[in-house]
Amino acid sequence: xxxxxxxxxSGSAGVLSFPAETWQLSGGLDAREVSVPVLRRCGxxxxxxxxxxxxxxxxxxxxxxxxxxxxxxxxxxxxxxxxPVKLLPKRLGEHSDExxxxxxxxxxGAIFDPNSxxxxxxxxxxxxxxxxxxxxxxxxxxxxxxxxxxxxxxxxSLRLGASTWYKDIVDSVTQVADDDDDDDDGDDDKKSxxxxxxxxxxVSIPWKLAFAIVVPPASLAGGWLCFVMSLAMIxxxxxxxxxxxxxxxxxxxxxxxxxxxxxxxxxxxxxxxxASRAAACQDEWADASxxxxxxxxxxxxxxxxxxxxxxxxxxxxxNGATEEWRRLYARxxxxxxxxxxxxxxxxxxxxxxxxxxxxxxxxxxxxxxxxKLGGELGGDWLPKVMxxxxxxxxxxxxxxxxIWKVMDKTASIGTQAAAIFLAxxxxxxxxxxxxxxxYYMKGSTxxxxxxxxxxxxxxxxxSSGFAPKL
Numbered sequence: 195x196x197x198x199x200x201x202x203x204s205g206s207a208g209v210l211s212f213p214a215e216t217w218q219l220s221g222g223l224d225a226r227e228v229s230v231p232v233l234r235r236c237g238x239x240x241x242x243x244x245x246x247x248x249x250x251x252x253x254x255x256x257x258x259x260x261x262x263x264x265x266x267x268x269x270x271x272x273x274x275x276x277x278p279v280k281l282l283p284k285r286l287g288e289h290s291d292e293x294x295x296x297x298x299x300x301x302x303g304a305i306f307d308p309n310s311x312x313x314x315x316x317x318x319x320x321x322x323x324x325x326x327x328x329x330x331x332x333x334x335x336x337x338x339x340x341x342x343x344x345x346x347x348x349x350x351s352l353r354l355g356a357s358t359w360y361k362d363i364v365d366s367v368t369q370v371a372d373d374d375d376d377d378d379d380g381d382d383d384k385k386s387x388x389x390x391x392x393x394x395x396x397v398s399i400p401w402k403l404a405f406a407i408v409v410p411p412a413s414l415a416g417g418w419l420c421f422v423m424s425l426a427m428i429x430x431x432x433x434x435x436x437x438x439x440x441x442x443x444x445x446x447x448x449x450x451x452x453x454x455x456x457x458x459x460x461x462x463x464x465x466x467x468x469a470s471r472a473a474a475c476q477d478e479w480a481d482a483s484x485x486x487x488x489x490x491x492x493x494x495x496x497x498x499x500x501x502x503x504x505x506x507x508x509x510x511x512x513n514g515a516t517e518e519w520r521r522l523y524a525r526x527x528x529x530x531x532x533x534x535x536x537x538x539x540x541x542x543x544x545x546x547x548x549x550x551x552x553x554x555x556x557x558x559x560x561x562x563x564x565x566k567l568g569g570e571l572g573g574d575w576l577p578k579v580m581x582x583x584x585x586x587x588x589x590x591x592x593x594x595x596x597i598w599k600v601m602d603k604t605a606s607i608g609t610q611a612a613a614i615f616l617a618x619x620x621x622x623x624x625x626x627x628x629x630x631x632x633y634y635m636k637g638s639t640x641x642x643x644x645x646x647x648x649x650x651x652x653x654x655x656x657s658s659g660f661a662p663k664l
Contacts, residue, residue, distance in 0.1 A: 207303030208234040212319040215311045220326045221284035229276035234268050242302030243267040253291035257350035284325050287341035295319045355414035366406035370395045435461035451600050466490045480570040506535040544599045552588045583628050
């Protein structure tokens with residue numbers, strides 16, 4: 195049946211689709227190349243094209259098929275094109291596997307079938323690779339055992355995971371710079387690692403090697419094993435950071451609450467910082483990098499505090515008060531004669547107020563950037579620098595006031611309010627000084643005399659009728 199086009203959409207350039215939503219292919223003991231047809235219906239005017247890519251499901255790229263991506267083009271009047279697919283050898287007893295072919299980014303006026311899998315935004319074909327030698331599984335006990343194992347655990351996925359795991363372990367020691375440091379020009383030559391790259395690599399080798407050995411690749415067990423072991427390793431490193439910070443505070447005579455909001459907070463928030471940076475650089479929108487902040491704080495509050503507090507409350511309810519508990523919390527004995535889990539608030543109320551003020555200023559900044567600048571991140575140089583400086587100052591604003599309150603436990607409510615107001619005034623004056631300095635620096639850059647090369651370019655632009663835009 196011909197596709198039904200949405201109202202107001204012209205199909206003169208054609209509607210691209212697969213013949214069906216599923217496709218059956220046969221794999222055997224040898225590699226083979228087949229083709230999958232892509233149809234162009236309801237019009238064949240002009241040259242149209244679309245991009246295609248492969249997505250693995252139970253089929254593993256490099257073991258069941260060769261994954262690749264490219265562009266499929268239809269000439270004028272052409273109503274069918276064939277997409278090449280290379281199937282790799284399939285072992286005796288191996289189960290059938292599936293992968294998907296995705297068509298997207300149609301150009302030339304063509305659209306995708308709105309009634310197919312993909313709902314018009316793209317077109318998806320689910321391909322099943324059947325084993326043409328399934329009948330031989332009934333005649334051999336070894337083949338039947340191999341088939342049972344492949345049904346329980348995808349053996350191709352295990353092979354891919356083992357090879358990837360080995361490569362990760364080797365790369366953790368031998369790879370100095372990340373792949374992102376390669377040349378963007380597509381050359382085979384890579385940039386030589388800098389001295390800083392070597393220093394960071396040598397310092398982080400124990401951590402990278404430990405994580406590479408303990409954390410398996412995401413291709414094993416559907417990624418769950420990688421997720422669980424990553425959480426375990428992060429928890430272990432966090433425990434080490436907390437213990438080290440407490441020892442450092444003990445040696446330097448710094449209270450635990452100060453080390454908690456400085457060294458411990460910095461150490462445990464570095465993964466969030468790098469995750470937000472990666473999301474901001476890679477994603478088109480700022481949603482992931484900003485939502486990561488709220489999501490991380492939600493985990494810290496609801497799980498990081500709620501779970502251990504619940505366990506502690508159950509423990510003290512079951513075991514009752516000890517002699518040490520009675521000595522430490524003697525003033526709570528009248529209310530809790532049998533003992534209880536006690537958490538003294540201390541300076542928490544003041545810290546929450548300061549944090550709330552900082553959060554409100556940060557949210558107002560994000561809203562202002564959305565309304566006035568059109569985006570939460572990036573933009574012109576001056577607003578970008580001003581926004582970054584304000585967020586950094588907010589961190590010092592919170593740290594400074596919190597440390598002051600810990601050091602001065604006798605400050606009254608009025609003194610605390612005056613301290614917050616004074617800190618906000620200092621914050622405002624620093625922003626004004628930075629804004630004036632940044633504006634002066636930008637004006638000096640624009641007002642600097644052009645070089646001889648720029649003079650020639652300006653003359654060429656004036657003679658051709660175009661004026662350069664500063």
